[in-house]
Amino acid sequence: MTKLPSSIEKLINEFSKLPGIGQKTAQRLAFYLLKKDNIDINALSFAIANLKLGVVFCSVCHNMVETDPCATCTDPQRDKSIICVVEEPLDALAIDRTSQFKGVFHILGGVLNPLEGIGPEDLKINDLLARITNHESRIKEIILATNPSLEGETTAMHLSKLIKSTNPEVKITRLARGLPMGGDLEYADDITLTRALEGRREF
Numbered sequence: 001m002t003k004l005p006s007s008i009e010k011l012i013n014e015f016s017k018l019p020g021i022g023q024k025t026a027q028r029l030a031f032y033l034l035k036k037d038n039i040d041i042n043a044l045s046f047a048i049a050n051l052k053l054g055v056v057f058c059s060v061c062h063n064m065v066e067t068d069p070c071a072t073c074t075d076p077q078r079d080k081s082i083i084c085v086v087e088e089p090l091d092a093l094a095i096d097r098t099s100q101f102k103g104v105f106h107i108l109g110g111v112l113n114p115l116e117g118i119g120p121e122d123l124k125i126n127d128l129l130a131r132i133t134n135h136e137s138r139i140k141e142i143i144l145a146t147n148p149s150l151e152g153e154t155t156a157m158h159l160s161k162l163i164k165s166t167n168p169e170v171k172i173t174r175l176a177r178g179l180p181m182g183g184d185l186e187y188a189d190d191i192t193l194t195r196a197l198e199g200r201r202e203f
């Protein structure tokens with residue numbers, strides 16, 4: 001029986017563990033790399049090996065950044081009294097790309113998902129409440145910018161209730177409809193995202 005060399009088998013096995021990559025794609029990627037020069041392969045393996053070097057979590061907003069606190073949290077041009085709550089770092093990046101948002105972020109690190117066993121304690125929810133309560137000046141607005149999915153809506157509802165009970169004076173808004181339901185913020189185009197931000201409503 002013919003067998004692939006174990007080095008190729010190993011790489012196919014590693015690729016197939018990645019999200020959205022099945023056995024076929026894993027094989028295709030491995031054979032694609034086999035045809036590449038060593039320089040390209042070394043550059044790829046170097047990038048993977050050093051992926052986590054120099055990546056830290058900002059202790060204020062919990063974004064993945066290079067310094068703690070991050071450049072956004074320390075930027076004097078940013079309005080610290082407006083916090084935009086998002087699921088993941090890529091969502092913050094997408095909102096920042098629109099240049100419409102001048103506040104700061106809070107990265108939850110996911111959404112509530114009982115089916116997958118993700119509860120409030122798995123997200124940076126207590127940190128958000130503490131951040132609102134302990135802020136040196138009054139927080140003016142919390143924009144709930146979780147994705148327009150079932151889990152994103154549920155999480156926004158949960159946060160809204162919590163903030164209203166602990167900090168009733170804070171204005172809570174949600175991005176306007178117009179983002180495709182079930183869609184992902186990080187893939188929304190700049191115009192749609194800008195409209196959703198501008199049209200945000202009290203929640």
Ligand SMILES: [Zn+2]
Binds near residue numbers: 058061069070072073
């Ligand atoms: Zn930060």
